[in-house]
Amino acid sequence: MTARNKKEMQEKNLDAVFSFILNPKYRWLYHILFWLIIFSSDINSFLELGSTSCVFCTIKILLLELVIVYFNIYFLFSKYLVKGKVVKYTLLTTLSIIIYLTINYYLGYEETIYEEIDETTGEVTLVTLSLFSWIISYASRMFGIIGTAVGVKFFKQYFIEQRKLNAIKQDSLENELQYLKNQINPHFLFNSLNNIYVQSKKNLSSTSESILLLSDLLRYQLYDCAKNKVSLSDEIEYLQNFLKLENLRKKDSQITLNIKGITTGINIAPFIFMPFIENAIKYSGLTSKPYINIEFTIEGSKIIFKVTNNKADILAVNKNSGIGLNNVKRRLDLLYQNTHELIIKEDNHKFSLTLELETLQK
Incomplete structure (x- = not known):
């Protein structure tokens, strides 16, 4: 314990x-x-x-x-x-x-x-x-x-x-968390639909597969994530499906996902890792040869999540960028106060992020 x-x-x-x-x-x-x-x-x-x-x-x-x-x-x-x-x-x-x-x-x-x-x-x-x-x-x-x-x-x-x-404080906290959680779905849906739209314009055969993957992802969001906690295994499977959808959209992206340790028996808040991956995809996509390395290391009830991606020297970021990233930082502060550490490093060519998270065992 x-x-x-x-x-x-x-x-x-x-x-x-x-x-x-x-x-x-x-x-x-x-x-x-x-x-x-x-x-x-x-x-x-x-x-x-x-x-x-x-x-x-x-x-x-x-x-x-x-x-x-x-x-x-x-x-x-x-x-x-x-x-x-x-x-x-x-x-x-x-x-x-x-x-x-x-x-x-x-x-x-x-x-x-x-x-x-x-x-x-x-x-x-x-x-x-x-x-x-x-x-x-x-x-x-x-x-x-x-x-x-x-x-x-x-x-x-x-x-x-x-x-x-x-x-009163708990009610306010739950309302805020629900608000932040609800913001994730429209943000993700907007990005995914935009990607499928690009595929359809190019008349790619992968469009139908993308729609099926999106359907599975939305089912997970609507039904499996109704609770405050989800299994780490299900969350990683969700991320894998999301990355498949991204690979169908952009063939030249080099995306790797490595998992070290046992993922069963661990519960986490849903959509904690997703905004970081979306952020990496967005910025690496501005380069000529995008790459993203994602790694999960599980040590008992501790999760070490790392994302590394390349980025352009000069980024053209619109005013609405960073919504998902700001939300997940706020959720981490509310849900894992004093039990998480977020380290972000950045230079002209590379962006890296490490999240250490202490979770509760089933």
Whole structure:
């Protein structure tokens, strides 16, 4: 498994975990677990202090905490904090805690006692917690509970918003890729029909064969390439048919296609290599003795694609040239970000291109 595969698998698993945790169906369960933890903490605190009515006091305090927390996360959070009104949120949260302390004082302050042991006599006495210590203890506790609840709420909302943004981004990406993919068919069809037209004007017997080859090529484009991925074997066969069509059109072209390695078991995005070959045919065709060397080297899930062609010293290029080449560069950036390398070298007589592509195994 490649590093890219591992990363995608980790992201997928993490997304599945968060999706389960944030599933609205289980929200009630998480709320119950949260308050059970708080209740257990309260019970433990009262037992340590030696209170005889710990359960009753804990229930009273827990209900009060529940009201304060839900008022904060379902009203103050959405009305002030998420809108950037931090000062108002802080003031109102502090005010709610003051109200909590006031009510809590009349409900259970007298129950807040602890054991004090005389070191000399060993006598144990029950002492009521000082008012200042009580305020600090319960205020800190309430800030902690609210902070935890708000943190969970903030994380949940952030994660949901990120998923929405990612969905929008993915939709936009797919639309752009589909647009770029759709641009390939008219561009290729225009070139092929133009070639067949030239053959028909010369009354060549190869015209009918060219039409059959074009039919097969269009079938591949319309049906086999409906998916986002195609097999490398099918894509190379498509390129071979295209080159046959080109050889029928121009007999004096010297075109070679070599394949090294095993092509089965590898999927790629369709029409990745075609624009580079079209580009080579276009520029070598301006020379008196055109030649194009195409080579595929497959090393596991890595494809090394090379095209070398000659070109004229002075090129007469129209303003519409380079459409297919620009499209495929954009598609490579979108589909194989950080997993491809495109190297182009050019001089007065030769043009060479090398594309290294890391693909996904079936």
